Amino acid sequence: MSWRRAMVVCRTDLRQLRQSRDFWIPMVALGGIFFFLAPLVLLTTITQLGDIDVVRRVSDALEVLPQSAQDQIQGDTPAGRTSYALAVFLFAPLAVVVPLTISTAVGAATIVGERERGTGEFLAHSPASTSEIYLGKLVASLVPGYVTTIVGFAVYSLIVNLLVGPEVGGWFFPTTAWWVLMLWVIPPFLALTLSLVLRLSARVKSTAAAQQASGLVTLPLIMISYGQSTGALFGAGATTAWVVGAVAWVAAVVGLVRGSHAVSRARLLGVADEQ
């Protein structure tokens, strides 16, 4: 397999996405809402309101968190402790939802879209092997979601440190668990999801059908990764996150290898009934 040719497929797909304002404007909006707007409004409100009754009650409610999570919370005031807890624990699922949503949208259309536009004919007759086409399209589906997440994560970190940092004695974000989440846990969940989505995209007859089916497949994965991410951040500790990530990586590799067989030249041509 030629990695170079796979990257040619990937680059061309990304080039097309870049030309599609109807794709990247919603993508940027999604990342902006989850990583910028929502945390900015919420954290600003809490840190500016100070020790009013509502904030104190939220602060008290933090006692329902596991002891290990409570031990991590910094800050001396209710506003500080509340904003710290929200910044570190509440937004973890967002880091999962954003890349999975974006990458699923791209991946669902990637193979069936070639067929619908008729461009699958070009790929089917090209020297690129089906594995190279699969890998190229996988990476092209993964990159937009993950890059949005990483950029969003950087923006989020800045907001958290600027707004919550002064309340807890300085810049503290990202925490170790967040680093593990972003770099070790999310990528395999993303790859596993895409391995399923691309298989669907190769088999169904229309982009609409691919997106519907992908939604059904990715929803449980979002819930699992949500739970795992939250659990890891809630004090199960970095060790658990490492283990969860490792298991996810194994599952992802198995899924990707199996998924690579879903792409065939016949399917690119739209004669998918071929055995």
Added chain:
Amino acid sequence: MPGDEPVVSLRDVVKAFGEVVALDGFDLSVAPSRVTVLVGPNGAGKTTALRLLTGALTPDEGSALTFGLDPSGSMGDDVRRRCGMFSAKPALYDRLSGYENLRYSAELYEVGPTWPDRIAEAAARFGIDHALDQQVGGYSTGMKTRLALARAVLHEPDLLLLDEPTSGLDPESSHAVLGLIGDMASQGKTVVMCTHLLLEAEGLADDLVVMDAGRTLVAGPPDDLARQVWPGVTVRLEALDGPPAAALVEAAGGRVVDDGLTTLVVEVADLAAVPRLIDHLRDEGVLLTRVDTRRPTLDELYFALRGLRGTST
């Protein structure tokens, strides 16, 4: 592969899609540097046959070899790199510019460091160099066709495959397609084209393969096939008061091939019989305005061959 080995060899190929049998014991052999035209009605299996040649499809039964290799096997990438495909639907990426479409092809076919020059040459050759920066979605049908042609030959293929290349095109674009085939043939490249528009194959086809229901009805050089149908000389006759009566021609030893509204096409044994036929008609009072010995068109040949084999049109 030795020089006289066929570039393409399909033997007893069966290919079905579900219950629809596209090819049913199909044979095809294409010699190097020949222009081979597959003709037949819709559903005859022409496109499926072309798709087998690059390994895009694999036969259910029988064997397919291109350049002596199995195109769906481990050497398939090498086979495909030597093939240029032009489909009836241009298969271009509308959101990319013309340049980016060509670049994609150049990179996939691993043209090498000269790819920018190749793109410039190919675009100039087909007259789309002025539009390379534009998104293909804004191209006219003719421009898309010319871009697809440029893409098909960008990597200088040894075997050019064309699927209904002039279907729905304006005269300029059709001319570009036929010009390309002529150029490829003159460069000694091998061309396989499938069509149901026989006019476009006229004068280009070294070999004609008439297909029906996934099988070869007859194959060979058009002149040889024509001699099978019309062993003699074909003469087109027109007269002042309409075409001569068939009975008059037959009385002079001619055989009526086509009895048209204004023209009568007849066959006589040899060239020496033509003056005798003219004399006879003149003696019968027919005022001839046109006498034209001619080679039958591919269209006439096609229908005659299908008629001989008892297929329906």
